[in-house]
Amino acid sequence: MGEPISSAYLARCHCGAICARYDTALPIARWSVRACQCSFCRAHAALSVSDPAGRLEFTALQAEHLQRYRFASGQTEFLLCRACGVYVGARLLGEAFGILNARALAAIPADLPAAQPMSYAGESAMDKKARRHARWTPLAPTSL
Protein backbone atom coordinates (compact mmCIF):
# COMPACT_ATOMS: atom_id res chain seq x y z
CA MET A 1 0.00 0.00 0.00
CA GLY A 2 2.10 2.94 -1.23
CA GLU A 3 1.29 6.59 -1.23
CA PRO A 4 -0.38 7.85 -4.40
CA ILE A 5 2.22 9.10 -6.85
CA SER A 6 2.60 12.87 -6.76
CA SER A 7 3.40 15.06 -9.71
CA ALA A 8 5.43 18.23 -9.39
CA TYR A 9 4.14 21.45 -10.96
CA LEU A 10 6.48 24.41 -11.33
CA ALA A 11 5.43 28.02 -11.15
CA ARG A 12 7.33 31.30 -11.21
CA CYS A 13 6.95 35.00 -11.53
CA HIS A 14 7.57 36.57 -14.94
CA CYS A 15 11.26 37.38 -14.35
CA GLY A 16 12.00 34.14 -12.49
CA ALA A 17 13.07 35.69 -9.18
CA ILE A 18 10.28 33.98 -7.19
CA CYS A 19 9.48 30.32 -7.87
CA ALA A 20 7.14 27.66 -6.51
CA ARG A 21 6.96 23.91 -6.68
CA TYR A 22 3.59 22.25 -6.02
CA ASP A 23 3.44 18.50 -5.43
CA THR A 24 0.05 16.82 -5.59
CA ALA A 25 -1.29 13.38 -6.41
CA LEU A 26 -4.57 14.90 -7.61
CA PRO A 27 -5.06 14.78 -11.38
CA ILE A 28 -5.46 18.33 -12.72
CA ALA A 29 -9.08 17.67 -13.70
CA ARG A 30 -9.84 17.20 -9.96
CA TRP A 31 -8.09 20.32 -8.71
CA SER A 32 -10.23 22.71 -6.71
CA VAL A 33 -9.71 26.09 -8.42
CA ARG A 34 -10.97 29.11 -6.50
CA ALA A 35 -11.35 32.63 -7.79
CA CYS A 36 -11.38 34.57 -4.53
CA GLN A 37 -13.45 37.73 -4.96
CA CYS A 38 -11.46 39.93 -2.58
CA SER A 39 -10.08 43.07 -4.20
CA PHE A 40 -6.49 41.79 -4.11
CA CYS A 41 -7.25 38.48 -5.83
CA ARG A 42 -9.58 40.12 -8.38
CA ALA A 43 -6.91 42.66 -9.29
CA HIS A 44 -4.51 39.78 -10.03
CA ALA A 45 -7.17 37.51 -11.56
CA ALA A 46 -5.75 34.98 -9.11
CA LEU A 47 -6.73 31.30 -9.29
CA SER A 48 -6.00 29.64 -5.94
CA VAL A 49 -5.19 25.94 -5.80
CA SER A 50 -4.23 23.76 -2.85
CA ASP A 51 -4.20 20.15 -1.69
CA PRO A 52 -4.08 19.31 2.04
CA ALA A 53 -2.35 16.04 1.09
CA GLY A 54 0.18 17.78 -1.17
CA ARG A 55 3.24 19.91 -0.60
CA LEU A 56 4.15 23.43 -1.60
CA GLU A 57 7.49 25.20 -1.62
CA PHE A 58 8.20 28.85 -2.39
CA THR A 59 11.75 29.85 -3.29
CA ALA A 60 13.35 33.21 -3.98
CA LEU A 61 16.20 32.98 -6.48
CA GLN A 62 16.69 36.72 -5.96
CA ALA A 63 15.70 37.43 -2.38
CA GLU A 64 15.81 41.21 -2.89
CA HIS A 65 12.80 40.89 -5.22
CA LEU A 66 10.59 39.11 -2.68
CA GLN A 67 7.66 41.21 -1.47
CA ARG A 68 5.56 39.87 1.40
CA TYR A 69 2.25 41.73 1.35
CA ARG A 70 -0.32 41.63 4.17
CA PHE A 71 -3.73 43.23 4.50
CA ALA A 72 -7.03 42.94 6.39
CA SER A 73 -6.63 40.35 9.19
CA GLY A 74 -2.90 40.12 8.44
CA GLN A 75 -2.88 36.31 8.86
CA THR A 76 -1.58 35.70 5.39
CA GLU A 77 1.53 36.79 3.50
CA PHE A 78 0.95 37.22 -0.21
CA LEU A 79 4.22 36.60 -2.02
CA LEU A 80 4.86 38.87 -4.97
CA CYS A 81 7.83 39.76 -7.11
CA ARG A 82 8.95 43.35 -6.70
CA ALA A 83 10.71 43.30 -10.06
CA CYS A 84 7.95 42.02 -12.35
CA GLY A 85 4.84 42.39 -10.16
CA VAL A 86 3.56 38.82 -10.38
CA TYR A 87 1.65 37.31 -7.44
CA VAL A 88 2.91 33.72 -7.04
CA GLY A 89 1.08 32.45 -3.95
CA ALA A 90 0.40 32.97 -0.28
CA ARG A 91 1.27 31.46 3.06
CA LEU A 92 -0.15 31.65 6.55
CA LEU A 93 1.99 33.91 8.68
CA GLY A 94 4.08 31.79 11.05
CA GLU A 95 2.41 28.53 10.02
CA ALA A 96 3.36 26.08 7.31
CA PHE A 97 0.32 26.24 5.01
CA GLY A 98 0.06 27.89 1.62
CA ILE A 99 -1.76 28.26 -1.68
CA LEU A 100 -0.45 28.56 -5.20
CA ASN A 101 -1.70 31.07 -7.74
CA ALA A 102 -2.26 28.75 -10.72
CA ARG A 103 -1.80 31.79 -13.00
CA ALA A 104 1.93 31.53 -12.24
CA LEU A 105 2.23 27.92 -13.45
CA ALA A 106 4.76 27.48 -16.22
CA ALA A 107 1.83 26.52 -18.46
CA ILE A 108 -1.88 26.66 -17.63
CA PRO A 109 -3.05 23.04 -17.96
CA ALA A 110 -5.68 22.60 -20.68
CA ASP A 111 -7.82 20.48 -18.34
CA LEU A 112 -7.73 22.92 -15.42
CA PRO A 113 -11.31 23.03 -14.06
CA ALA A 114 -13.27 26.25 -14.26
CA ALA A 115 -12.71 28.50 -11.26
CA GLN A 116 -15.37 28.73 -8.58
CA PRO A 117 -15.93 32.32 -7.47
CA MET A 118 -15.43 32.47 -3.69
CA SER A 119 -16.34 35.16 -1.20
CA TYR A 120 -14.99 34.88 2.32
CA ALA A 121 -16.17 38.34 3.34
CA GLY A 122 -18.43 37.15 6.18
CA GLU A 123 -15.80 35.01 7.86
CA SER A 124 -14.38 35.75 11.28
CA ALA A 125 -10.60 35.68 11.70
CA MET A 126 -10.98 32.34 13.51
CA ASP A 127 -13.10 30.86 10.68
CA LYS A 128 -10.52 32.05 8.17
CA LYS A 129 -7.70 30.33 9.98
CA ALA A 130 -9.69 27.09 10.39
CA ARG A 131 -10.55 27.03 6.66
CA ARG A 132 -6.93 27.60 5.70
CA HIS A 133 -5.71 24.83 8.03
CA ALA A 134 -8.25 22.44 6.46
CA ARG A 135 -7.82 23.34 2.78
CA TRP A 136 -4.36 24.76 2.19
CA THR A 137 -1.25 22.84 1.25
CA PRO A 138 1.41 22.01 3.85
CA LEU A 139 4.61 23.92 3.11
CA ALA A 140 7.96 22.25 2.69
CA PRO A 141 10.23 23.02 5.67
CA THR A 142 12.57 24.96 3.38
CA SER A 143 9.79 27.11 1.90
CA LEU A 144 9.72 30.88 2.13
Ligand SMILES: [Zn+2]
Ligand atom coordinates in the same frame (compact mmCIF):
# COMPACT_ATOMS: atom_id res chain seq x y z
ZN1 LIG B 1 9.60 38.56 -11.08
